[in-house]
Amino acid sequence: MAAEPALVVRDVEGPAAMAACIGLYAEVMGLRPSDGGLNPRLLTALQSNGGIVVAAYEGDGDPTRPVGFAYSFLAREGGGELFQFSQLAVVARHLQGQGVGRLLKHAQRERTLAMGLTRIRWSYDPLKTRNAHFNLDVLGGRVRVLKPSMYGGEGFGDDAGEPTDRFLLDWDLTQPAMVRPGLPERAWRPGECLAHGDDLLIAVPARWDLHRTVVGAAAAAALRTSLRETFIEALTTHVGVSCLRVTDDLAVYRFVPRGTDQEGAS
Template sequence: MDTAAGPSLTVRPLEQPAEMKASVELYRAVLELGPTAPAVSPRLLWALRRNGGSVIGAFDGERLVGFAYGFVGKDATSGEVYHYSQAAVVHPQWQGRGVGRALKFGQRAYVLGTGITTMRWSYDPVRAGNGHFNLDVLGARARWFVPNLYGVEDMGRDPGHPSDRLIVEWDLAGPPSPPAVDQVPTRLPGWGELVREGTDMLIGIPRSWSDVAREPDRAKQVRTAVSTAFERTLGQGYVAVSCRADDTDSAWYRLRPASASIGLTPAAPGSPSATGDRTQRP
């Protein structure tokens, strides 16, 4: 399977041990991991590739510029089988150029070829760019919130923060283009604030988390407020369907009741048995 994305970009499964090593180097660089910080193993990637997992690369000619991997998962409550995308990273020089979208759609095509029609993954809800990409560009839906999924961060970009995550679900068998959610709020919610708009709920977040993260105490307060808002609304049966930014320093999520959200049936109570996040931070 080769998926062309532009004149010089090709997306395909990784095939050689050297490609597995290059993907790990890219992963470490994009996530800003130190030399002793744990990372994915080339041998693990090779095992996944040989045993039903996805190990997908985006290449500019011979150069690897994007990488995603995942494995088959099973929901402990419902028994549903899905593909779990553990991570997806794009070289900083190639971010914002459509590589992430091409990479995820290459992964989508691969997973559909295995007969599985649903994919899940996690991401940090305070990162508006990831939220917009997952919900508005891909058309996935955030259905669950898991507090401190991996424990307190001890590496990467947010050391000392809890690893709170949204879990999204992507219907691979449905239309590849997400439905538009273009409504502009009548009142933009503050960071971590919940605002009701008709049957929808809105949650405000920073437009640029990296700017907020320069003030650690303030960043932790904002993260706590955002996490509390998601835990409350998703626990009440809402689904996050969109994340958009305004012209200032803020962005907002739009959440709808599960029964009214496009392309989803109501979610069962509880969270999936999933671990693991445009750069899709695990």
């Protein structure tokens, strides 16, 4: 059996390479012509002014054939410290779940630390549980805020028609990911919030797209609205630290009390 091709991550250079990354983004996200998108000039401007633009390549590293792409820009909240805000990271469909996303994130981490910064922030849909597990359990990020309709009325591409509620996640680059305790064995229901010691456990569909197809648009919208309120309430006192799949159909978020050792880095 042939070995999988080696992957390399490097800074994206030149308009042709950037255009190839934009093409990958459009393909992975299923963008429609009306959805708008990126352009090489914007990425060049970001990269020239403190931003990070990286891509993953297979084999000989042909710059016109990226298999992963991420970019971020310098940001500051109020008068606080500078950090990188990672606006997107995409991986070619045939390589998803094979470590490309981790390579991209660690490339961003290395470059951010080289700037003397220690934090990367990004947003994600709370109901994309595969992303949630990677962000929280693999990388060790923390969720402290939910932004309802962060990007306006509805998403685009494959997420057309869906609200743009987003968790804001902070990744402290100086702290390792923590191993969390296992989840209690029980019959979970989507939308359920369970107190488990001092922690809060919130069950969500593991595959939102499949759940929406099975229950219908109206029932799915009602559950998303209910979960939005549950998350907002939980985040008044707790921090999101984990998301684990418990069955093929369900995943469970863990929220720990703010200001405790279990919260980890602040």
